[in-house]
Amino acid sequence: MLIIAFDADDTLWVNEPYFRTSEEAFAALFEDYLPQHTTQQELFKTEMDNLALYGYGVKGFMLSMVETAIRITDGNLSAEGTNRIIEIGKELLNRPIEILPHVEEVLQALSSKYRLVVATKGDLLDQERKLKKSGLAKYFHHIEIMSDKKPADYQKLLQHLDVAPDQFMMIGNSLKSDILPVLDLGGHGIHIPFHTTWAHEMVSHPVEHPNFRAIEHLDEILAFL
Template identity: 60%
Template structure:
């Protein structure tokens, strides 16, 4: 199935290392700070709406998340939020940026197995500085030929990556945890993809069963299972 593959691209967050778990923890802390103004469910809903509204301005990543938390806090409190709460929100974000890198089980084994047989690249989205920092701290840079931090992961974004790598779509395999970002766009442009689910997924990254069932891709429960596919 993968006999034509020359380049294997890996998503970073929640594919190589833990990431989304920290956002859930931050949302819980944010909910506690705003509990005098709204219910936890309402706070979560409004924060999500604010994040989505700001994606076109801030993009993906922790920094945009911090700004969205501040904006949401101002709106939910009718601009009565105290300065010390704003400071605590900023500190939540700073703590996220300083989190140690927790590699997912089997990542090193898979990369070591595939290195030399294929050109390995990272194709991730988010804040450039933060992703570069995480890659440096992960000690995984030695495995990768190319690092691509993308503003988004839609079909046109992957087509640009393919052009940059000077390959045909059928020669690219993407491995990632998000059906919306790491799998479906690849299948639609003629590339291959392997889905490695993570135990928690941002609502914005979910897709319907109807949409995902229309396209052919592999799903493995652990990234180590990728090795046996080759």
């Protein structure tokens, strides 16, 4: 039986626009030191340097904000500034869950025919919280919160699910994390672009693969599944 896996952030619910709002709030705190766009660039560099240590998610983002603030203030980050950064992070963690269009109707239609899986990366507690708040957990056979989404990570998931790559389909908004690694293993990938994409997830080249399909809206998959 075909197993269909869904990414979560910006595939099932809104995520990246909230991070952008948080980045803007952070940059505004330090406009006396640097232009806001420069502060955002500095934050991104810090996040990239810290990915191997902190992984993906809000908590690593918060630590990177603190580190960036210390650097751009030459070590003069105040207690008030630190507290505001923590508040920005907590506000991000407490954002409401905004389910994307067609998600529930598609999950309802597919869950009776296929084994559905969530395959997402990020902070364990945060992703579990979002899934619980979303009300979507009931549709999924398995939830996998991954530290990263490289081919080896998907291979581990396939072994856990006891499924061959050609019987595995991944649906997500990130070509880099959701689609290309699965295609490399011989699986199927369906890309649903989201209007806001984190720079780290950008792919500049076109994808050409017999197991690849791009759609505009999630409900389009019902026509061919």
